[in-house]
Amino acid sequence: MSAEATNPEAHAEMRPELRRRGRTRLDLRRLGRAALLGPASRDRLPDAIGHVAEAHRAHHPDADLSILRRAYLLAETSHRGQMRKSGEPYITHPLAVTLILAELGAETTTLTASLLHDTVEDTDVTLDQVRAEFGDEVCFIVDGVTKVEKIDYGAAAEPETFRKMLVATGNDVRVMSIKLADRLHNMRTLGVMRPEKQARIAKVTRDVLIPLAERLGVQALKTELEDLVFAILHPEEYEQTRALIAAHAGDADPLPAIADSVRAVLRDAGIAAEVQVRPRHFVSVHRISRTRGELRGSDFGRILVLVAENADCYGVLGELHTCFTPVVSEFKDFIAAPKFNLYQSLHTAVAVPEGYVAEVIVRTRQMHRVAEAGVVALGNPYTTGTRPEAPDSDEERVDPTRPGWLSRLLDWQQSAPDPDTFWSVLRAELAQDREITVFREDGDATAAISLPAGASCIDAAYAQYGEAAHGCIGARVNGRLTSLSSPLSDGDTVQLLLAHDASSGPAADWLEHARTPAARIAIGSWLAAHPDGAGPATAAPRAPLSVTGLRGGGGNAVADLPDAHVRLAGCCTPVPPDAVAGFVVRGGAVTVHRIHCPAVAQMRSVGRTSVAVHWRATADCRVTLLAESFGRPHLLADLTEAIARQGVEVVSATVEPPVEQRVRHSYTLQLPDATGLPALMRAMRDVPGVYDVSRA
Template sequence: MTVPVTRRRLPLRRRAPDPVRPAVAPLLAAHRAAYPGADEAALLRGYEVAERLHRDQRRKSGAPYITHPLAVAMILAEMGMDTTTLVAALLHDTVEDTPYTLGEVRSDFGERVAVLVDGVTKLDGKRWGERAEAETFRKILLAAADDLRVLVIKLADRLHNLRTLGFQPPHKRARIAKASHELLVPFAERLGIHVLKREMDDLAFAAADPAAHAATERAVTLALRGAPAAFAPARRLVRASLAEHGVTGRVEIRPSHLYAVHRALDGDVTGLRPCEAARLLLVVDGAEQECYVALGAVHAAMHPIPGQVRDFIALPKYNMYRSLHTRVITPDGDPIEVIIRSRDMHPVAEYGIVAHIRSAPDEATSTVAGRRDLVWLSRLLAWQSGVPSAEFLDGLRADLAEGSVAVFTPTGEVITLPDGATALDFAYALGAATGGHCIGALVNGRLVPLSAELRSGNVVEVLTDPEGVPSEEWLSFAVTAPARVHVQRWLARRRAEEAAETGRGRLARALAGRVDLLSAEAHGDSLAVARALGYADVDQLYAAVGSGALDLADLLPRFKRS
């Protein structure tokens, strides 16, 4: 009898779980929602490299360092940024904080990722010293001229650092909050990325002034509880009026962010009302013409406050923002702000340049060249060249200062300038040559001095004279960095020329009867002396003599007797 052999079935070996996918799964899901056919392999590889390189590093909170680049990439994914940007975000600290080199980034992930990582990599503080911060910002700006995604990554990086700022010591919290309000938040505003600006504003506010932030948060929370009831009559009237005018769309209550409320009320938030903590937002379904019909409908429903209509559709802001703003009186007698925009305008109003990059994700969309809506950045890049670090940072803060006026050239071109800008600033905004030879201006047809302060809507014509030159007095009313930098450069050149002329005269007199200075210059002897002493040319040598930096007694023996 044959006994059948029973084969024992071995249990199936379970595949070891992939430790990477759970950590990066939310990022993949967010990116897939915006780009269904995205290259997930590139993101997984970027995460794996970043996690391996940062494995032994910790954040101040004690969390693994990889949580930071992963969070930065998640912020960008939620805004709908492309795969290249997300990979660069995952790797953005590797070159700065690990042995990984830029060449390795380029080899492993390609040229574009390497450009973005290099753009956001800070300069070595030990090597650059006090100049490191200024030169890092200059580097970021120059990189952003080639690819605006550098600035977008930098903003997301700062947002996450602000979210985790509580783990930093108090002095560092204050410094980061100040730098954020002075430099990073204005960049978010200039690029129109208001979803980042609002949160960065509030987080920096909380770090800079915790007591004021807490008071504002309590007041706004309380006011917003009453907002649905307070805004209900206005919403009902607006909806009815929109229907009568044949306009469809949504009408919603839009809370203001905390820092905006704090600034608008100069910190006095006692008894804050719903109309001070929120606005009405109308997003109409039709084209931009429907926005103007909606404006008429709002004014038909409630009494408009005279002089409070601002048209950012016909005249968009420098950051691509387009909407109509008006203020009206509600049936309860409260003044409220109403914002009107189309569905097409809404993504740009929230995401600014990101919306443009997202709608056309090619490299041309991410560059400054040819974008009239980013002319402010082109001007910033133009004046920064050659400016010393300290002056550059001060100029950058001034250039990015909040508030702006929009003025027109006689041909209708819009020039955006900061609040308080003068006719001189306008002249330099047209170009260094125009500014350097200006002698006055016509504002709305009336002759005004160069110190005249401009208002939005002014039509300005600059008057020039080929013989006109900058004056020391101009620095007392030049507001913009381009104007101040160009005036200072011209004055420095003039002082150098005067010093060189004085120094040459002194040297010629001291050499008289022994050496013919004109002949020495013609034969290159003067240049040889200048180079031997470390000066680039004879004018620098003469200027040193004229200013007293170089003693004639040390110089005369170097000239051979004719």
């Protein structure tokens, strides 16, 4: 294994932030020596946490440091005499973890819990003592971290450990913030361990903790963890990347000159902005070298533009695209549509006259804080004045900063039938690197649903309805009827059609199109409980089933009566070129019937005079069809899909209770062309189990 794999300082000279990390580690050695000298006097802040206090005050100038002093004194006293494998006093570890979080802008409660995070597990300090001295909230977080620590080492690769870790994370995201900082410091000092143990810890970090850091938005921790894991698990590729960066360091870097040009453009436009050059970290350089081949000087970093307000971001974008040549395919707006982990920025790329293409990120300073620190930057996630529950409370704490993906994981982890299922769907969820947002329609209401990229209408159904989605028979996407297996795209509008029927259940092939854990677990559980594919009450009589769409009436009939409103009768649903007759009804509207409809004879028998009606040249029409079939599971879904394949919209559908295993379906359909009616009826008759289709 290369020296860099166990000695992160070896490449620190390559990048400014790595030099900062190197200084941090030297500072921690000094903190270790200060810790050995013992606590300070009662009125003075201990020297060992001076760096923590300085970093904390940079983000929170008015912070009360007295609680940090008390937490440090308890931690230092309780850990006194304990040593790390590196030979340093153990207190340097919680100090390092707390310094990492302080630099990210964590609030005082998080830092207090961080200083104490190992005391309950490794010393004689009890949770009751922590609660008595620091309150319920600090106690809750320390208890959560303690539970995570107990399950992480030794059995960290077991599925059940991650279920427990997830629960601990979900109850308070600050638990996982401390855990991530704890893992980062341990990864920095991993060189004292055996190579096989380094590899095991690195794999767990890669598979679970780095994806969790990504989803919590803590990019500063995620990127360094990626580099450290890269060095341990892929030493040869790491060395090649290190050599590539080292070679670039000796060349003229075009990015500072490009940054100067950007500053000049924005200054002339009157936009106050801070422009920085942000070097790529090792893994990022490795990735783009694999996709772009030979790298140019501008590929080793990006331009970061920081402004005050959201509107300024778009002002910067306009100036950049006006004064430079934009690379249109590289533009992404994560301000209007934030990523699943709270990330917001504008991404673009511009070509400069020298022939270089520079990637540019534009964001506000607040967006930058969240982009770097994620949930850590959001402070206390609980409303002021709300007392958190005690650590042994059965009620889950409601965290308004919890990302949507984490809420989903917490929901379905309780439904997972076994640890292996949980593990497989967890890995699949963490592997998702992109989410889409779709908008569901339910009557007059519209709401957003976040789903992983590649999700289908099936996933949307279970996200909206839970287990009631077992009865889903179809969906409209952007107003058009489609099959449940259809994949969704960002921004789609979805209306789901449900059969409100206890006997309905999912088909086995739904699993092939389900992407979300909630859908896969629910479908798998139902299929396991019904191995024959039939619902629990398939043969039992049922009330009529009705599924109604959103579209109103209207047709292509024109009455020979000036300004009369014309509507097609629902009893016979005439379509071109049916012979029709119209009758004036209350309100002056003209209702159109097929000439052989019983209603026509009835109206004429009471002396009603018919109005002449003719069909417009336009071809679309509405019709009601009756389908008679033998009962079987999923018949309604199959019929709906057959109708959708013909490009026909279902306005409403009714299924009567089965009689002697025979079922009668009634569909009111909107056809784009009346000439397609015979083909539609043939397609419906071709559905297995259907023995007749006729006009109503």
